[in-house]
Amino acid sequence: MDAIINRRSVREYDTSKKVDYETLLRLCKVGESAPTARNQQSREYIIIDEASIIERLSNVSQGSRVLKNCNTVLAVIGKNKEALSTPHMQVQDLSCAVENILIEATHLGLGSCYIGIYPLEDRVSACDEILGVDGGAFTFALITIGYPKDKTVFYDKNKFKDDLVHHNRY
Numbered sequence: 001m002d003a004i005i006n007r008r009s010v011r012e013y014d015t016s017k018k019v020d021y022e023t024l025l026r027l028c029k030v031g032e033s034a035p036t037a038r039n040q041q042s043r044e045y046i047i048i049d050e051a052s053i054i055e056r057l058s059n060v061s062q063g064s065r066v067l068k069n070c071n072t073v074l075a076v077i078g079k080n081k082e083a084l085s086t087p088h089m090q091v092q093d094l095s096c097a098v099e100n101i102l103i104e105a106t107h108l109g110l111g112s113c114y115i116g117i118y119p120l121e122d123r124v125s126a127c128d129e130i131l132g133v134d135g136g137a138f139t140f141a142l143i144t145i146g147y148p149k150d151k152t153v154f155y156d157k158n159k160f161k162d163d164l165v166h167h168n169r170y
């Protein structure tokens with residue numbers, strides 16, 4: 001699928017346009033379509049389009065400054081580990097959801113960028129406080145979503161090298 005090969009981190013957005021809410025719900029749905037260990041469904045999502053909240057999130061880390069260039073953010077939230085059957089696999093569950101969202105956004109012609117939050121405690125607690133995440137749930141990642149300023153932003157960077165692949169033994 002071209003969306004997988006051509007996905008790129010987009011950091012400049014046309015903020016005169018907004019992604020409609022139905023599309024944002026679809027992105028949450030594709031996130032939730034990703035696998036979870038023992039089907040433990042350990043994730044939740046927050047759709048954020050309030051400028052003052054995005055501004056606060058943009059100051060959480062150096063890497064989150066890109067949020068100043070966008071008007072919509074998805075937060076991928078981890079449910080309280082205590083309620084899970086396989087809590088040690090929750091990070092993988094959450095990562096799978098993020099990747100699904102990035103690929104679907106690309107497929108829809110939308111830009112996206114993964115902003116790493118978990119496991120850095122200062123970032124997690126700052127995001128949790130800003131977003132009101134509580135009850136043992138935690139902010140795993142933020143994803144910028146929007147219309148890219150540069151429409152040629154999707155391209156195959158060809159990061160693949162033949163020597164990355166081993167056959168039968170490392």
Ligand SMILES: Cc1cc2nc3c(=O)[nH]c(=O)nc-3n(C[C@H](O)[C@H](O)[C@H](O)COP(=O)(O)O)c2cc1C
Nearest residue numbers: 007008009010011062063064066113114115116117
């Ligand atoms: C776990 C993780 C955390 C990341 N955190 C940030 C971030 O805080 N800010 C940012 O601008 N990009 C972030 N990125 C995006 C990477 O910088 C980007 O994927 C990488 O440079 C490769 O570029 P590409 O996505 O265009 O292929 C993150 C990516 C991952 C997987």
